[in-house]
Amino acid sequence: MSLSLASSPLVWDTDLLKRYDLAGPRYTSYPTAPQFKGSLTSDDIKRLLQQSNAAARPLSLYTHIPFCDTLCYYCGCHKTVTRLKSRALPYIQGVIREMEIQSRYIDRSRPVKQLHWGGGTPTYISTEEMTLLMQATRQYFQLLDNDEGEYGIEIHPGQVSASTMQHLRNLGFNRVSMGIQDFDLKVQQAVNRFNSLQDVTRLVADLRRQQFQSIAMDLIYGLPFQNTRSFSETLHRVIELSPDRLSLFNYAHLPDKFKSQRMIRQADLPSSQEKLAIFHRSTELLQEAGYLYLGMDHFAKPGDSLGKALEDRSLQRNFQGYSTHGECDLLAFGVSSISALHDVYFQNTKDLAAYQQHVNEGHLPIEKSCQLTDDDQLRRYVINQIICHGELDFAAIDQRFDINTMLYFTNELFALTPMVDDGLITLSSRGLQVNNSGRLLVRRICMVFDRYLQQPSTEIRYSKII
Known part of the structure; x- marks a missing residue:
């Protein structure tokens, strides 16, 4: 996303926003x-x-x-x-x-x-x-x-x-x-x-x-x-x-x-x-x-x-x-905190007493972790590019991950068709561009590439996009 687009007045279409305003992750990490x-x-x-x-x-x-x-x-x-x-x-x-x-x-x-x-x-x-x-x-x-x-x-x-x-x-x-x-x-x-x-x-x-x-x-x-x-x-x-x-x-x-x-x-x-x-x-x-x-x-x-x-x-x-x-x-460091290395996240215990006990005994207080697969790393990159820069360059993804992006994401690109029709994004053989009318709904665009949302869980509740 260019500085000129970032400073451009946002397109506000209430009907469009209501239609796409679902609950979803904030993508402070992927996987979430x-x-x-x-x-x-x-x-x-x-x-x-x-x-x-x-x-x-x-x-x-x-x-x-x-x-x-x-x-x-x-x-x-x-x-x-x-x-x-x-x-x-x-x-x-x-x-x-x-x-x-x-x-x-x-x-x-x-x-x-x-x-x-x-x-x-x-x-x-x-x-x-x-x-x-x-x-x-x-x-x-x-x-x-x-x-x-x-x-x-x-x-x-x-x-x-x-x-x-x-x-x-x-x-x-x-x-x-x-x-x-x-x-x-x-x-x-x-x-x-x-x-x-x-x-x-x-x-x-x-x-x-x-x-x-x-x-x-x-x-x-x-x-x-x-x-x-x-x-x-x-x-x-x-x-x-x-x-x-x-x-x-x-x-x-x-x-x-x-x-x-x-x-x-x-x-x-x-x-x-x-x-x-x-x-x-x-x-x-x-x-x-x-x-x-x-x-x-x-x-x-x-x-x-x-x-x-x-x-x-x-x-x-x-x-x-x-x-x-x-x-x-x-x-x-500290209770509940999350570390992020290249291909792994790990989170400390959320229990204050347990945290104190672990460190007092000389142990790291890590409670859970997520080892990213190759697919996770690819999707993290894609989501980060959309949410931070408003675009995807398929050739750059091909080279970085040694894949054919359009083939790899065939289902996801097809699922984006309604967003293309509604003017939220522009999609071509070269890549994806978030249009001004789609900037408020960037979380919804990212959700299409989230593999874990294809396996919904009733235990997970997210905030609405807007």
């Missing part, structure tokens, strides 16, 4: 998390990491800090809500122990181009614990000291001080992602998430004074009591704050899956028609403000590294959404 069913031994991990060393790819590190002071009712993340700050230090010590175990098999000369702390609320931990964790990370891995790495952290803007952010900047963080969700007080009360416009405005000024390189903000549409007018007010305020990146997430109400969502009344949620109108107006406002629509729910300024990655075709999808540096191997 429900397919993580394998197990790995310590010898398997040692072998995989040695293979990773041989490939000499740079590293991306992710650390999951699950703790939160308060419960946000909409949240579907893996978290532990507690005000007992004493729980943090044993966990941080466990994460450091996990790093030490895994680093035994890693070539420490490999540079860490990306680093991210997610949660939960990473700023739940004290500044002393932040220092302890970052110093250990530097001890076991080769962090960049020239501020060229993309080192980011997720924060709750209503619960963090300027001094804490300065401390994080001094530790080497240069990027911040904050969850705004909505500035409307009635919405905030309904979801138990509070951060005022004054809080965020003051924090953004502090972050810019502290020379953070990138500020990202997350909003959620589809929350209780939202409507097009009120959400547009929030978005106007956000645009005035001028974040470098912005994500506009679709709230998926799944109270059977996420207990906290049972605190939200179905009757208070906007109708599907109103929800669609909210998203429509939001995309208009953001594009009018000069943001590029990267795909799905991500927007960025043209000069942001995501916009540059789009231009030089290094844009990728990973477990944090759209990202840069697709050449990195991802090593993840």
Whole structure:
């Protein structure tokens, strides 16, 4: 996808969107998390990491800090809500122990181009614990000291001080992602998430004074009591704050899956028609403000590294959404975190007590894994090309995977016929191109190439595309 297409006004056909707005994966990985069913031994991990060393790819590190002071009712993340700050230090010590175990098999000369702390609320931990964790990370891995790495952290803007952010900047963080969700007080009360416009405005000024390189903000549409007018007010305020990146997430109400969502009344949620109108107006406002629509729910300024990655075709999808540096191997630490090497994913246990026991006994806390087959790697590439670049070059796929793409995907290409007829894509002997009218439905296009969706399971529930 070119920068010109990314900045072009989106084609909005309500009837078409409703027809294709099915539930489906977000494709932060392929295969997706429900397919993580394998197990790995310590010898398997040692072998995989040695293979990773041989490939000499740079590293991306992710650390999951699950703790939160308060419960946000909409949240579907893996978290532990507690005000007992004493729980943090044993966990941080466990994460450091996990790093030490895994680093035994890693070539420490490999540079860490990306680093991210997610949660939960990473700023739940004290500044002393932040220092302890970052110093250990530097001890076991080769962090960049020239501020060229993309080192980011997720924060709750209503619960963090300027001094804490300065401390994080001094530790080497240069990027911040904050969850705004909505500035409307009635919405905030309904979801138990509070951060005022004054809080965020003051924090953004502090972050810019502290020379953070990138500020990202997350909003959620589809929350209780939202409507097009009120959400547009929030978005106007956000645009005035001028974040470098912005994500506009679709709230998926799944109270059977996420207990906290049972605190939200179905009757208070906007109708599907109103929800669609909210998203429509939001995309208009953001594009009018000069943001590029990267795909799905991500927007960025043209000069942001995501916009540059789009231009030089290094844009990728990973477990944090759209990202840069697709050449990195991802090593993840902490409860529930997922690592991704060339042809394998492995995920840590989601049970906090089990995690602590594993690392205290000197074992990696891996619970399940997914070894990618040749077919998985091919389809991952195809889905990534569609979702990040809006196109497929059949000749390039032929050469990369030594196949005849049109023969290999005969059934899938036939299944795309209705999308061709509806103008979502253009299909030829040379490749596939997502048209402007298909950009909002890129997840639906990717689903055609998902082999696992051809074996539907009643146990797997996905969010709607829009």
